[in-house]
Amino acid sequence: MTKLTLTKGKKIILSAMLLSILLVLSRFLSIKSTFLVISFSFIPMMLAGIYLRT
């Protein structure tokens, strides 16, 4: 039998990648006005939720 696991090193690498994507998406690739901010920063956040738990 085989079981799928996510190793600790890969977890750290994945979270670092997602964090860098999150920073780029939320700081540079977002539409900003004084109050309103539209960005796609939800993508890495939700992917982190999907793969890494809290």
Add this chain to the structure above:
Amino acid sequence: MGFVYGIFLYKKPGEERKDFKFIIQLIVSSVIVLGVIKILLEAVFLNVLYGKAYLAVIASRFTTEAIMLPIQVITIFLLEKALRPFAKKYLYKEEEIDIDEYLDTFDKFTKDPNLDAMRYIMERFDNPEKQTKFIHVSGTNGKGSICEMLASILNNTEYKLRQIYISTFNKI
């Protein structure tokens, strides 16, 4: 925000993801994040910053979040589906486990005990349980002796008897 997503969306590696349930999870988590956290919390912050003027901002914010909700759900649903083979290939590592460990991953009882699995497997075998007759012997002590006595009685009549031994893998 990430905390809420983690609670609702996480699945153990290798676990099967059902489309309908996943969409429900996505909608619930997105509503909580966009509705409760973003709107309410940012209203509080804006109140601290600008005083009473925040009420005017909230209305426009509400519409944007309402637009973002379906976009968010659809994007993540499609993205997760597209990323699934890659995640399986590069992210997760296959680990060998022995049979005892594998059997230990099952619980003794399910959350909602029913006979669906048994009925399914019996249908696959053309329902052999409906073609034979059974005598049930249950209780605390004395099952084995009663069974032996019944067997010896029935073996002397015209009934054919098949003895079935059930061995379990339960650890004591």
